[in-house]
Amino acid sequence: MSITSPGVLFLVSIAAGFVGAMSGMGGGIVLIPALTLFGVNIKHAIAISIVSVIATSSGAASAYVRDGVTNLKVGMFLEMFTILGAIIGATVTLVSSDQPLFIAFGIVLLISWATLFIRKHHLTNYLQPADRFSRWLELRGSYYDHAEHKDIEYQGRRAWLGGPCMFGAGFIAGLLGIGAGALKVLILDLAMGLPPKVSTTTSNLIIGVTALAGTSIYIAAGYVDPGLVAPVIVGVVAGAFVGTRLLKRLSNHAIRQFFLVVLLALGVEMILRGLGVIA
Amino acid sequence: MKSKEHPAPASTPGLAQIKREREAHQEHEMELLVGYLLLTGVILSILLVLTGMTWEYVRSGSLHLNYLIAGMNFFQFLVDDVRAILTPALIGPRAFVNLGIAALLFTPYIRVVSSMLFFAVAEKNWKYTAFTAFVGLVLTYSLFLR
Known part of the structure; x- marks a missing residue:
């Protein structure tokens, strides 16, 4: 792989964390195209990115969990499926050549992009009757909604469908070194009927x-270079921190739309590189 | 543990109420445990990595720390690193960066293991003890790969 200056990596990572938070797409999905543009081999970019995903997701999750919005049981049930998917996905990446990875990444980026525009079904009642398996899993919960000033009760449903779908989301996450949050949210929302928050x-x-x-898997294969991972972790977390706070204050959606156009361009660029149209 | 879907008979509303409140209380305790574990892990990791990077920059004027973790699994990496931190001759920027990365990787791992213990000991919820144990075992196995 070409030796990219850690200073450049640091700046690219801040930008990736920032754009990822502003667009609502996550850091990894911006970081990997950016790193490959700076000459980092795509498999190394994937390995670096997936380490930084641990940092951004754990940082964000810590606040949500303490607020009592996160459903720990739903999460811990579905993790059984995503980790197996991620291990298999990462293994496939190790044996794959670079071109298909570019194409797969571009396609997943475009799909994740499109899911941002799917009108999520906002039910008035999230206590729909559930199947026996979901009831056995105790997927009922409630949280206090600060915007609506009331407790929202809900019942998680169709766990038999959510589990296998999450295996797929985990596979994509391990394969491409991203969080695949857009896909996971879609599964929790559409298959399992949970409130958006x-x-x-x-x-x-x-x-x-x-x-x-x-x-x-990437560590065992020797793809994790601590000297490159270090500036990326710090950069992505810093960028995401600033981006998240700025996003809360912005009432103007024009800026967010600008970043969404940037992401669209990145997705198309990855596919074209994978097809060998551009170098 | 009985499912929440089947409340106690109406003749004992008091008991059902107490059980529900106890469950809600335990759930919140677990949320605090998991939330603070994640927060501590991430902050600790960033601080260690930053310390290592700053040290390297002050010493050499650059951020180049190119080296690979090759041919070892995560636990060997961790043991080597703790040894480096405890041995004055080996302490340096790399030891801090490595320890920061190790702290980051350990954060979700410890979260899973402590959730398992919480489900087993505090909630006595065997279903979820088994689920989290499965996740913990798979992660332990994959971190031992080399």
């Missing part, structure tokens, strides 16, 4: 453990 925060909790499972 519970979906996003629980997805965050699952991402950390999933990324660790993937990381273990």
Whole structure:
């Protein structure tokens, strides 16, 4: 791999963390295209990114869990599926050549991008009757909604569908070194019928453990270079920290839309590189 | 543990109420445990990595710390690193950066293990003790790979 200056890596990572938070797509999905643009080999970029995903997701999850919005049981049940997916996904990356990884990354980026525009079904009642398996798993919960000033009760459903789908999300996370939060939120929302806030925060909790499972494979294969990982972890966390706080204050959506266009361009660029259209 | 879907008979509303409140209380304790574990792990990791990077920059004027963790699994890496930190001759920027990365990797791992203990000891919820034990075992196995 080309030797990229750690100073440059640091700045790229701050930008990736920032854009990831502002667009709501997560750091890894911006970091990997950016690193490859700076000459880092895609497998090394994936390995570096997945370590930084542990940091950003654990940091965000810590606050949500203490607020009582995250559903720990839903998370811990689904982690059984995502870690297996991540281990297999990372193993596939190790044996794959570079071109398919570029294409897969571009496609996943575009799909994640599109999910941001899916109108999430906002139910008025999240206590729909559940199947026996979901009831056995005790997937009922409640949280205090600060915007609506009331307790929202909900019942997680279709765990039999959510589990296998999460294996797929874990596979993508391990394969491409990203959190795959957009896919996880979609599964929690559409398959398991959880309120949007519970979906996003629980997805965050699952991402950390999933990324660790993937990381273990990349470490064993010798792809984790601490000298390169160090500036990236610090940079992505710093960028995400600033981006998250700025996002809360912004009422203007034009800036967010600008970043979404940037991401669209990155997705197309990755696919074109994978197809060999551009070098 | 009985499912929340089947509340106690109406003749004992007091007991059902107490059970529900106890469950809610335990759930919140676990949320605090998991939340603070994650927060501590991430902050500790960032501080250690920053210390190592700053040390390297002050010493050499650059951030180049190129080296690979090759041919060892995570636990060997950790043992080597703790030894480096405890041996004055080996203390240096790399030891701090390594320890920071190790702290980061350990954060979700410890979260899983302590959740398992909480489900087993405090909640006596065997279902979820088994689920978290499975996750813990798979992670332990994969971190021992080399």
